[in-house]
Structures are given as structure tokens and as C-alpha cells.
Amino acid sequence: MSQLLRIENLSAAAEDKELLHGVSLTVPEGETHVVMGHNGAGKSTLGAVIMGSPEYRVTGGSIFFAGEDITSLPADKRARLGLFLSFQSPIEIPGITVSEFLRNALEQITGKRMKLWDFKKKLAAAMELLDMDKSYAERDLNVGFSGGEKKKAEILQLLILRPRLAILDETDSGLDVDAVKTVSKGIAEYLKNGGSLLIITHNTRLLESIKVDRTHIISDGRIAAEGDASLIDEVIENGFEKYTDRE
Template sequence: MADLEIRDLTVEVDDNEILKGVTIDLDQGRTIALMGPNGSGKSTLAYAIAGHPAYTVTGGTMTWKGTDLTDLTPDERARLGVFLAMQYPVEVPGVSLTNFLRTALNAVSEEDVPIREFMQRLKSEMAELGVDESFLQRSVNEGFSGGEKKRFEILQAALLRPQLAVLDETDSGLDVDALKTVSEGVNRLQGPDLGVLIITHYTRILRYIRPDEVHVMFAGRIVASGGPELADELEAKGYEGYDQVSANA
């Protein structure tokens, strides 16, 4: 049994079926990449795993370490170690980065982490990611550049130490320097206690974060699976032809 087991998952958004029988396994200590063109359903899978209420599971199963995720709230999933780095992180005016992170850490830890310990951990992780301490006085994502938002997502993961990290288009909108910084942050988190699902339609992040497996999604289905060489093939040939594979599935 894999730590994350998704079997024949179907998901609807506004009564439109987006995922049409997705099956994926992921164990802690491994990294898999889910690739596909825009609109293929990759982000739908990410939000379904995280428990976004707009994404309705209509069939199949989704378990994490034997626990059925389907009826759990997002915060219950977070306390089980599930983390989502969003493609488009939202701004939260008036809520400081410091208060946001401490509240999140206390919620996941289910205890009140002493402020001194929290600040030591936070500043250490910020230094590793190259996040300036002036950010501590800013509101969550307000006025952040694209790279700053993605660094903040990885900072959250570094502080919360999840067991499953779903990275939805983490490379979107990043220049080369920001991409390297974010990738180094992800690589630093990798280890036997973390499973990583990287969702992307470009191969460039996979030059810095090497996956153990690659899956291709098209029209809500997994249409191809393989090793890292599959990403190289997609780089060379693109997604042409996968529409026919999906139609015949």
C-alpha cells in the first residue's frame, strides 16, 4: 500500500467532470511529476487532494496512509501532513506574515509553539530561502512579486514540515534566479519523511528537482507514465499525440 493512494478518482467543478478516473501512487521519500498542457486537470487534482470545497469528488478513492481523505476538511488534511503550494497564492491584506505563519504552525502542531522558538525557526528558514527579514512586517502576499509569493509558499512548507507536499505550478512566473532558489528550497526539504507531487506543464523545474516518476495528464486522464526520461521526451516533442491517447482511453 502506497502512502498516497488515488484510485479511479473522478472530480467535478460546477457540474463539469474534470477528472475522469485518475490513479496515482506516491510514497514518502519519493518525488513524482505530473505534467500536461493547460486545462488538462492537473490543478484540479491538487485542489481535490487539499480538500477545496469547490472540487467535488464523485467517484473513486483518495487515501493518505490508509485514511480516507474524501470527507475531511482542508485543516484536517493539513493536520495529517498534507500541504498545497498554490499556483496563484492569494493576498491577505492586514494579516502579517508572522502572525499567519505562527497561527498555521500552531494549528498543524495542535499546540502553542513558544514565540521565541517560533521566531528562531522562522528566521532560520528565511535565511535558507533568501527571504529578507523585512518581510515579517508585511501582509501575506500583499505587493509580493511572483517570485516572492512562490518563496513564501516554500517557506510555509519549510516551517510546517508536511509529509505530503503538492506543488501546483510552483515554477509559474519565475525568472531563472527565482526558479533556482525555490528549487533549492524544495530539494532541501526532500527526504524519507516527505512525498512530493510536482505539477507543471514545463520541464524547466525538473532540471533542478529530479523526479522518480513522471505522469502525463490529458483531458482529465493519466495517459502516460515513466521515469525522468519521459520529461525529456516531452521537452523534445511536446504533447502532440496525447489527445488521441486520451480519446482511446
């Protein structure tokens, strides 16, 4: 299988503080990988750097996506190549509706204009799958949404934009049991259509219903351990302490 995402010896800093120290990681097309680690271990930083957040500066190494070196590409170019990041705290955009925003984003990503009717049908179908009330389509993006609604709206974007690789940053945090189920259903739908995943999490609720191909444990900005899905169970049993001590 082709290597969709390949990160080589990646280091990154926020202002003067280096947060990632030489991370290497590969996600082949069609696989689901999990990045686990303590709070502050560098998981979310890794996701943001892969997406091209201006908050971080790459100080070493490279990121390849779909065969292209994207290390210095702006986020929109990465998105157009098929990369997606579900934000831990999605941003509120007053005055722009969910529908208007998504139609714009979809056109940017596909480079094609979509008929309003076709788009609305597509949006309605995805919203139904996620048990979202139809009225959300005409609400301002994330404005006044509860934590759970914001996460659902991220998954809605995932289903509409259909990226080749989605990074889910703590998508399960702050969700009640039903919401986790709904979000899992959305993710399953995305995978069914051939998507690949990099799931960033520090708990495992979301992983219960998803088949994980590989697990990466991150600690202090380094990959501390890697393994198959069984590594998740090990972490649940023994915690992360074992990895934080390693240098």
C-alpha cells in the same frame, strides 16, 4: 515503502462539468512524482481536489492519505494529516502578517504551542535559506508581493509546516532564473528532511535540479501515460500531442 498517497479511480466536477475522469495514482513515502500535461488537462484540478478545494465535487473514486480515506475530509483535516498544496496564485490576506499566520498554522498542524522566540528563530533560518528579506516576516501575507515573492512565500510555508506530502502547483511559473534557483534550494531542503512531492508543472525548469522518481502525464482529465524520469525528456522532445490523441 508505504503508499503515502493513493488515488483510486477519482472523478471530480466543477459545477456540472466533470473535469477528472477516473484518475488513479500512487505516491510512496519519500518519492518525488511529477504530473505533466497541457494547460487545461486537469493537473491543477487534481492538486486542488487532493487538497479538498470546495470548488470541486468528487463524483467517484477515493483518495487515501497516510492510510486514511480523506475523500470527504475538509482541507484543514487533510493539512493536519500532513498534506500541503503550494498555490499557483497564493491569496492575499490583509492585516495578518506572514509571521502571525505561520505561527498559527504551525500550532494548528502540530497541535503544540511554540515559544515565540523559537518560532522566530525557525522562521528567520528558513527565510535566510530562501534569500527573503527579514522584513517580510512582518508584512501582511502575500499583500503587495510580486509573483516571485508569493512563490517564495509558499516555499517558506512548506519549510515551516513540514508536511509529509507537498503538492506544488506550477510553482515555477512566472519565476526568473534566480528565483527558480532559490525555490529549488528550498525544495531540496524540504526533501532532505524526508518529504515527498507531487510536482504539477507544464514546463521543466524546476525539475532540472530535482531527482524525479516517477512521471504521470495527464490529458483530458485522465492519466495518459506513466513512466520514470525519462518520460520528462520524451515530453520535452515530442510535446504532449502524442498523449492528447489517445483515448
